[in-house]
Amino acid sequence: MEMTGAQILMAVLKEEAVDTVFGFPGGAVIDIYDELVKTDIRHILVRHEQGAVHAADGYARASGKAGVCLVTSGPGATNTVTGVATAYMDSIPMVIITGQVPTHLIGNDAFQEVDIVGITRPCTKHNYLVKSVEDLARTMREAFFLARSGRPGPVLVDIPKDVANQTAVFKPQEEIKIKSYQPNYRPNMKQLKKIVGLVKEARRPLLFGGGGVILSGAAEAFTTFARQTQTPVTTTLMGLGAFPGSDPLWLGMIGMHGTYRANMSTGACDLLIAIGVRFDDRVTGKIETFARDAQIVHIDIDPTSIRKNVGVAIPVVGDCREALNELNRMIAADNQNRFEARHREWLEQIAAWKEQHRMAYDQGTETIKPQFVIDKLFELTQGKAIITTEVGQNQMWAAQFYHFDGPRQFITSGGLGTMGFGLPAAIGAKAAQPEHTVIDIAGDGSIQMNIQEMATAMQSCLPVKVLILNNGYLGMVRQWQELFYEKRYACTTMDHQPDFVKLAEAFGAVGLRATRPEEVIPVLEEGLACEVPVIMDFVVEKEESVYPMVPAGANITEMLLV
Amino acid sequence: MQEDKHVITMLVDNEPGVLSRVVGLFSGRGFNIESLCVAETVTPGISRITIVTKANPPVVEQIEKQLNKLINVIKVRDLTREASVMREMALICVRASPEHRAEILRIVDIFRCKVIDVGLEHYIIEVTGDEGKMTALLNLLRPMGIKKIARTGTIALLREPK
Known part of the structure; x- marks a missing residue:
């Protein structure tokens, strides 16, 4: 059957059982979007392309399926790069579809043109520029096959605008075999x-x-x-x-x-x-x-x-x-x-x-200890929530004090260590597992890197919960400065922070705050009961550090303890 | 750990971007490239890349594995300790003043090279051989004055069984 490139793309997405796409439209993908809305594939409109790619990543980690993200050429494509590298470092199956300027303009420095295949070569498992609509179906199938098989990873497919418009005969389902790629599953x-x-x-x-x-x-x-x-x-x-x-x-x-x-x-x-x-x-x-x-x-x-x-x-x-x-x-x-x-x-x-040396902390009566918040969160959710994290102290305390009983429950940027990962990843995880409670454990620094995605959560009715451990510092770097740089806190203080409660409300979400230890449990209870997106702002001990700590390059058994 | 020279040859899909994937892998991971050659094989759509690198044994193991991991790389082989033939080619433009012209031609004869361009002041010599031959020839020509040189880098093939 004769179909346009955009229609072929949709047909392959259906074949590959894709039910959700995270994306942001633009000139180079307008034809693809025009077809996408005719299908029953759910599209989640993000507020920044980095949000789309992290959300697709969170979706993949929570479900085990390949995450799919669709963005336009130029800045749309470059905005995905951090997310692509994040998925690459953690071996997450993802297919990233980027629009490209029409083939006859490639190389001319056209409007919104960028060589995204060149840029992402070292941070994708593989990537493609589709030069002809005849190659589109096979390329897309290869992309999914590569993303999911062997050691999984992100695969980027760059589709020029004219390729989306040209027509070709679509042959449903063909077996994909790549002679130079045969992962060895069977152990010796x-x-x-x-x-x-x-x-x-x-x-x-x-x-x-x-x-x-x-x-x-x-x-x-x-x-x-x-x-x-x-x-x-x-x-x-x-x-x-x-x-x-x-x-x-x-x-x-x-x-x-x-x-x-x-x-x-x-x-x-x-x-x-x-x-x-x-x-x-x-x-x-x-x-x-x-x-x-x-x-x-x-x-x-x-x-x-x-x-x-x-x-x-x-x-x-x-x-x-x-x-x-x-x-x-x-x-x-x-x-x-x-x-x-x-x-x-x-x-x-x-x-x-x-x-x-137990993992311990001393929750006094005055200020909230960040570990205490995670500890109580673990208890109140009975260890059953899906936890995403940002990067830094929040991530380490989440890893130490929330005890995970099953796989795909803890979603974090391990290899690349991407601040700003947690909120969009939580949105993706919630889209994949709507019946689960999904909580982004964040710091006040990293949450601001992709805070705009609160609007995505609102618009897509994905009631994720953000738990901010607010210490007014870029805490992990501050901790290194305390321990190894004689407390010279170079540029790690965040003296001006938004009012996170009002910010939540500005998005139409619920905002809650705890400043004293006795407020922690009530705020958690209220936040967990919310049926809309919620930000819980926990104002915690400012200079609490993560222990044990092995100084970089030291023997693993030489730990700094509390 | 001792760094040795390795000649690594690979078959790749002849697609745009393949060479930059291979080269990008070397630069991105801090592997070294001493020379690199690439051209089509007789099979349509398949090219052969030959890379000479200097590395210690664990790094060579990584180089081979990382190359194999590239989707467009079909087969990788380290020919260094295998029965193989290796050649490189050079075009050497040497200053040929009257008192040196005969000497240069004698050297060309001994090394079985060819003179492919002659002028009042120069010869351009075409030579093929292994690295040792190249070095020896260059050492002999250097005193006359080498004006320009273009070298291909090593290409190599595994010997067939006798």
């Missing part, structure tokens, strides 16, 4: 057998999971493995929720702001089973001494992750879920009690570390 069984051997021998094993466990849908198998082998578990920031935060084998997060016992265990373990992680510097600290007594086993779908930062005794390239299922099958025959007996001393040592 010989390697897995060797891992089983090490697991049986180990006295002090540590299971260490990352975002890959969640992305591959392996959280259940991961949990089974830990319980079956009685192995204590830590995860990266991206891995939170891969293992129940309420389980006795749970140690908490590893890394720069990891728990004392998780970091100490890393230093002392004799076998580190790393699954779906990439040994980021925020996790390893000083790389030369990281897990130095351990043999490291590393399972990951991406061969480049293996031996990039640390040497590995047994590398396995494959899907985390398939690998864990095989490991579980091989180990199932073994006696769980045997593991328990073998690891008893190790687990006792870990329990002692836990006693030595």
